[in-house]
Amino acid sequence: AQSVTQLDSHVSVSEGTPVLLRCNYSSSYSPSLFWYVQHPNKGLQLLLKYTSAATLVKGINGFEAEFKKSETSFHLTKPSAHMSDAAEYFCVVSALSSGSARQLTFGSGTQLTVLP
């Protein structure tokens, strides 16, 4: 079984300050991990993915995430927030299920607000 927990349902930062969106996962097998972003009235867009290569993953729009196996975490960060970063962010884990098929599990989302 696998699960993903996004520790904050809402995060608010000022423009130009760092962003940290927290994600913890559990998985019986080696997971792949993703972050998606959803802007208002839009579909989900893949920000970045971890698939057992480098533990620090760089994505689009200046975001990055670090896979920490010992902490079962995959937190999303950005050094300096921009107004256009205001959106909903989803952490997603993919791992082998008991039926030997990989399946994605979505977190409940974190709403990021960027204040001027």
Add this chain to the structure above:
Amino acid sequence: DTAVSQTPKYLVTQMGNDKSIKCEQNLGHDTMYWYKQDSKKFLKIMFSYNNKELIINETVPNRFSPKSPDKAHLNLHINSLELGDSAVYFCASSFDRGYEQYFGPGTRLTVT
């Protein structure tokens, strides 16, 4: 070129009606999905098809029926629409199960 497209973008209808949402992907992917997103942004997977075969069928009322005429298309038909069906429905596709998914723009369904 739109990778995953859905039609219509908005759908307003009355209770008891039957409606369909269409999805097409031009990524050459083998797996397609339907998700329902509620007002709190929670995403729930409804169906998944791999090479035109149903592989995931979560607890969804049997009023919802997916149809996959070919690998590039996955349509969603809903019978006897209810108020609780109001939501945004997303189609997605991936190379295979467990790989990153690419999402369509969504269809906002409003049942009155």
